[in-house]
Amino acid sequence: MFHSSCLRVFRRAVAAGRAFFLSYPAVSALPLMAVLCSAVLPAYAVASTSGSAPVSPAAVTLFPDRALLECVQTLEQRPLSDGQRGVVISLPAQADPATLRLVPDKGTLADVRWERVTAEEQEPVVALRAELDRLSRERALVTGELQATEARIALWSDSGMAEVTAVELERVDAAMARHLASLHAARYDIGRRQQELDAAVKRVEEQLERARGGEAQTWTVQAVLADAPATVGMRYSYVLAGSGWTPLYRFDARPGEGRVAMNFEAEIEQSSGMDWQNARIALATMERFVTLDPPYLHEWLIGQQQPVLLRAEAAMEGAGMRAAPMMKAMDAAPVQVQRGTYAVWDLGERTVPAGRRMLLPVVAEWWTTPFVYTARPASDDKAYLTARVALAEPREMPHGTAMFLVDGALVGKRGFGLSGSETDLYFGADPLVTATMRLLDKQGGEKGVIGRRQSMVWAWDITLQNNRPHPVALVVEEPEPQPGHTDIRVETASQPAPRKTEDRTFVWELELAPRGQQVITHTVTVSAPKDMDVDFGRGR
Structure with missing residues (x-):
């Protein structure tokens, strides 16, 4: 009776398209579905042509x-x-x-x-196709094995024991417990392998797509x-x-040594369908879109306002590239060469595989630099570790992703780019150094003859705190208020007095003693005509 129940379940499995060879009581099966799946996989054929294949570049x-x-x-x-x-x-x-x-x-x-x-198709593409074919067939076998296991689980879970004796029920219960436990464990392992193969197939498919463009x-x-x-x-x-490169940077600040370790790498990708064997590789820093011609110079006409018809300008020409002369041999170490409006890094002879991203080192060096803390207390009370870099010669370093570390510990990632010799590198806030801005007074009123002007006065103190056991240099920045109307007057008073920068910023440069404190007082007075509706800005 139990054998007939098993037969009914087996027939249902066959009707559902899951035909497997089962043997009771060992319950082992050849995953026939895997064989069937592998038999219907597409066979990749290498295309042929009468022409020769592209050659690897010099x-x-x-x-x-x-x-x-x-x-x-x-x-x-x-x-x-x-x-x-x-x-x-x-x-x-x-x-x-x-x-x-x-x-x-x-x-x-x-x-x-x-x-x-x-x-x-050249060797790199053929090799990727062969790898994709192997992984696809292996995945088909694993898929068949998984389906076979699920069918056997269904067999043991639905054994149709409507008319069995107590003795048969005891025997079936023991067999089900033994086989279902092992089958569920096998299904989990096979499922994990299937996921790994799915990811591997997807990865090789992407490599193949990139390799042949x-x-x-x-x-x-x-x-x-x-x-x-x-x-x-x-x-x-x-x-x-379909080929190009992306700059990647790594800055490791060493405040105790007064320097920054700078690593500049290039992530390269090429889709020519062939490996570039021992080719001279150079990286050009020209931006993605560069106009060759200066902008159109419009006439300046002064007269009665008329409807303006905008002349449709021709589409801006993209970044043109003249065929550069064949590159001459240079030193193996990366060298920056200035070519007109852009710079080129010569990396020497390299082999770059098709379809695979690879990292190539460009520059690794130490930058000697003073470290300060930058605080902008109008926004928050934190002080940010800052390396004030001043290089001996200008650099052209295109914009890319940069990792920032302090003494080897990662503090964050953000974009970085440099065109020149000076830049500030920020390495995050230091909780032991703070700049807290507190509003002491805010008053409004009337002033002048017969009260013809209104006024507003703000008074703050900025408390600078250094809880470190060594002195720190602290730079405090606060925007200089700008009148937006000729009838608005702005007066400021601070102790100590700040310096003013070209970008209209007040800057205090102070040194805090170990575990020391210092206070800046800052007052702003704004006056305007009494009947003017003044927007004081910044929510103040």
Whole structure:
């Protein structure tokens, strides 16, 4: 009777599409579903083309969102599609053939044309496809094993014991407890493995997409040469989309040593479909969008107001790039070279794989700098550790993500960029150094002859506290109030007196003794015509 109940459950499983070979009482099964799943997986075929594959570049200049590739190749002249003789060059799918610059060592260029052709996948793409195929098949096997386990759990959970004796019930209960426990544990382990394979498949799919640039075709360029021998040496360059670099910075403050450890790395990604083998790699700091022409200079006309018809300006030209000359060999250490309006970091010869992001070191050095605490008590009572960097020479460091540490401990991340030689680096608030601003008095009233003006007076004290066992330099900043009307007058009085900066800020630069305290008094008086509705700003 129990065997017939099991048979009914098995038949239901088959009807649901879960056909498995089961054996009672061992309850073992070959995961037939896994075999079926693997049998229907797509078989990847490598596309073929009559043209040659793109060659690895000799030098690459990486911009934030594209790359300039420079290649050297020896080519044989052959008959072209129109009957003329010339050479054929293949470019990656993401290349822009309109940016191609050809320089033959002999002869002259008579004509150049290009067309899309089916891509011949190179070794990096083929390897990624093979890895994706292996992972997909393994995932199919694991999926089948999981479904087989769930079917066996269903078999034991629904055994249809409507008409069984007490003795049979005791035997079935013992078997169910034994088998269900092990099956549920197996389902958990198989499920974890399935999740890991799902993540691995997704990762390889993304790498494959990046490696071939999302395209299944490449460019074939046909160049007709005049007065050229059968074998021609060709130097050429072109712009490649889908490739670029992102700057990453790490600043580790060492206040006790009076210096900051600066690490500058580049995260590089390229989608040419081929590995760049031993190519000269350079990083260009030019921003993503740069206009080549100065803005249009509009006329200044003064007269009666008329409806204005805005002239539609031509679309701003994007960042143009001239084919740079082939890069000459330089020292292996990264060197910054200024090229017109942007800087280039030469990283020397590197191998950059297709489809995989990689980090390359650019600069690692110590910056000697004084440390101060910066406080802006009108906003909060905290004092922020600040490195006041002044470099010997200007630097061009493009904007990127930076990690900030103090004595090796991470305090936060934010954006960083530098164009020049001076900057302030902030490393977070120090709870042992504070600047607390307290409003002592706020008064309004009338002043002047027959009370023709209104006035408002604020008086604060700013208490500076250093609870550290050593002296600290503290910079306190407060905005200088600005009148927004010629009839509004502003007067200030402070002790000690601050200095005023060009950006209209009051700055106090003080040194606090160990566990010391100091107080700044600050008063602002505003007067305006009595009938003027004055906005005093800042919610004051």
